Amino acid sequence: MNLLGENIWINGVIIIVGSAVLVFIGGVFGMLYRGIDRKLVAHMQGRVGPPIVQPFRDVQKLLMKESIIPDGAVSWLFTAAPFICLITSALLLLYIPLFGLQALLGGFGDALLIVYLLILPSLAFAVGGFASSSPYATVGAQREMVVLMSYEFPLAVAIVSLGWRIGHVTTQLTPPANPFMFSTIAEYPIWSLVGPLGIIGSLILVFTLLVVTSGKGAKVPFDVAEAETELAGGILVEYSGRNLCLFYLADIIKAFAMSSLVVALFIPYNLSPLVGIGTPVLAGIVDGLFFLVKVFAVMFISMSVIRTAMARFKISQVSWVYIIAMTLISLVGLILIAVDLMV
Amino acid sequence: MSLKAFKRALWVYHLNTGSCNGCDIEILAVLTPRYDVERFGIMLVGSPRHADVLLVTGPVVKQMVPRVKRIYEQTPDPKLVMVVGNCGIEGGVFYESYNLAGPVDQIIPVDVYVPGCPPRPEAIIHSVVMAWVKLEKAEQGVS
Numbered sequence: 498m499n500l501l502g503e504n505i506w507i508n509g510v511i512i513i514v515g516s517a518v519l520v521f522i523g524g525v526f527g528m529l530y531r532g533i534d535r536k537l538v539a540h541m542q543g544r545v546g547p548p549i550v551q552p553f554r555d556v557q558k559l560l561m562k563e564s565i566i567p568d569g570a571v572s573w574l575f576t577a578a579p580f581i582c583l584i585t586s587a588l589l590l591l592y593i594p595l596f597g598l599q600a601l602l603g604g605f606g607d608a609l610l611i612v613y614l615l616i617l618p619s620l621a622f623a624v625g626g627f628a629s630s631s632p633y634a635t636v637g638a639q640r641e642m643v644v645l646m647s648y649e650f651p652l653a654v655a656i657v658s659l660g661w662r663i664g665h666v667t668t669q670l671t672p673p674a675n676p677f678m679f680s681t682i683a684e685y686p687i688w689s690l691v692g693p694l695g696i697i698g699s700l701i702l703v704f705t706l707l708v709v710t711s712g713k714g715a716k717v718p719f720d721v722a723e724a725e726t727e728l729a730g731g732i733l734v735e736y737s738g739r740n741l742c743l744f745y746l747a748d749i750i751k752a753f754a755m756s757s758l759v760v761a762l763f764i765p766y767n768l769s770p771l772v773g774i775g776t777p778v779l780a781g782i783v784d785g786l787f788f789l790v791k792v793f794a795v796m797f798i799s800m801s802v803i804r805t806a807m808a809r810f811k812i813s814q815v816s817w818v819y820i821i822a823m824t825l826i827s828l829v830g831l832i833l834i835a836v837d838l839m840v
Numbered sequence: 841m842s843l844k845a846f847k848r849a850l851w852v853y854h855l856n857t858g859s860c861n862g863c864d865i866e867i868l869a870v871l872t873p874r875y876d877v878e879r880f881g882i883m884l885v886g887s888p889r890h891a892d893v894l895l896v897t898g899p900v901v902k903q904m905v906p907r908v909k910r911i912y913e914q915t916p917d918p919k920l921v922m923v924v925g926n927c928g929i930e931g932g933v934f935y936e937s938y939n940l941a942g943p944v945d946q947i948i949p950v951d952v953y954v955p956g957c958p959p960r961p962e963a964i965i966h967s968v969v970m971a972w973v974k975l976e977k978a979e980q981g982v983s
C-alpha cells in the first residue's frame with residue numbers, strides 16, 4: 498500500500514501538520530497529568546505538593562540551563578540519544594488512538610507495531626547512558642536493558658491474547674479484519690465477546706498491562722535504572738540542561754502514550770453513543786473529555802497509587818516480578834480466556 | 841524564559857564536605873510532610889548535573905577540597921550555592937581544627953548562608969526565600 502495514497506501532497510501535509518499538533522497536544526496533556534500525578538502523590542503522602550503547572554516550570558527552567566557534555570562521553574551519541582528518545586516516544590502518539598478519534602497513522606500500524614515501537618525510547622535511553630562514560634550511567638543503562646527484557650514478555654502475552662480472542666470473531670467476517678488494528682479492537686471490545694471466565698481473564702490481562710505501564714514509565718517500584726538514592730540518577734547522571742529536558746519530555750510523553758494504549762486496548766468505549774449525542778462536534782468534545790478521564794484513571798492506578806504504596810524493588814526482584822510473576826499471571830489470564838472459548 | 845520558572849523549580853544537590861550529619865538530617869526534615877518544600881517546586885536530585893542549587897554542609901576537610909571544586913564545576917550554570925550550618929560558615933565546632941581547609945567560602949563562591957548548629961528547617965526554607973530575593977536583585981541589576 499502506498500503510504501500517502503493518491504494525493505501525495507495533501508496527505509503528506511495532513512500527516513506532517515497532524516503529527517505536530519498531536520505531539521504538541523500529547524505533550525501538554527502529558528505534562529498536565531504529570532503535575533496532577535505529583536500533586537496526588539503528595540496528597541496521599543500527607544503533603545501539599547507542587548502546583549499542577551510544576552512540570553511546565555521544570556521544563557522552562559531546564560531550557561535555561563547550560564547543557565554540559567562530559568569530556569569522556571561519545572559526544573554525538575550523547576547529544577543524539579535524547580532527541581531519538583523524544584522522537585520515538587512522540588511516534589507512539591501517532592499510532593495510538595487519542596481523544597476518541599482514530600490514530601493519525603492508525604491505518605498503517607497495529608497494536609503489535611506498538612509493542613516494537615515501545616522498545617525504541619528505552620533503547621535510546623540506554624544508548625545515552627552508555628555514551629555518557631559515567632560508571633553510574635553504565636550501570637543504569639544495563640539495568641534499563643534488563644528491565645526492558647523482563648517486561649517484554651508479559652506485555653506481549655497481554656496484547657497477543659487480546660488480539661487472539663478478538664481474532665476468533667473478526668477472522669470469520671467477510672472480509673476478515675485484522676484483530677490487532679485499533680479500529681477492530683474498538684469495534685469488538687473484548688468485554689462483549691467473552692463469558693464470565695473470559696472477563697476474569699481479561700481483568701488479569703488489564704492488571705498485567707497496568708504493572709507493565711508502571712515499569713515502562715520507570716516509576717517507583719520499577720525505577721531501578723534511575724534509582725536516585727543508589728545510582729545518583731542512573732542513566733541520566735551526566736545529562737543536564739536541554740538534553741535532560743528532552744529526556745524529561747520523552748518520559749512524560751511515553752507515560753501518556755502507554756496509558757492511552759491501555760485505554761485503546763481495554764476501554765475502547767466512547768461516551769457519545771451511550772448518552773445519545775448526535776452532532777459530530779459535540780460528540781467529539783464529549784469523547785475527547787471522556788478519553789482524558791479514562792487515561793487519568795489508568796495513570797492514577799498504574800503510576801500514582803503503585804508509586805505511593807511501594808518502595809523500590811531490587812534489580813533482581815524487578816526481573817523476578819516481570820519474568821516469573823507477571824508472566825505467570827498473564828498466562829493464567831490467557832488460559833482463562835482460552836477455556837472460556839471452549840466451554 | 842522567566843525568572844519565575846527558575847525560582848520555582850529549584851533542584852537541589854546536597855553536598856556533604858565532612859559535616860557531623862546534623863545538618864543533613866535537618867535538610868531531610870525539610871522534605872518531610874511537615875515542611876514539604878516540594879510545594880515550592882524544590883526537589884532533591886542525585887547528580888550535580890541536574891542541580892540548580894548546591895546545598896553544602898560541613899567545614900570542608902582537606903580531602904574534600906578538589907572534590908568540592910569539581911562538583912561546583914560539574915553543576916551547570918546558572919547555579920546557586922547555599923551553605924547550611926555554622927561549621928560551613930566559619931568552622932563551628934570544628935573551628936581551627938588541624939584537618940580543615942577552611943570554611944566553604946574559601947573554596948567556592950557562596951550565595952546564601954544559613955547559620956545554626958544545626959539550623960531549624962524553617963531557617964533552611966527561609967534561606968531559599970533569600971536566594972529568590974538575590975536572584976531577583978541580580979535580574980534587576982541586569983535589566
Ligand code: SF4
Pocket residue numbers: 859860861862863864897898924925926927928932933956957958959
Ligand atoms: S553546623 Fe553543627 S549540626 Fe551542622 S554539620 Fe556542622 S557541626 Fe553538625
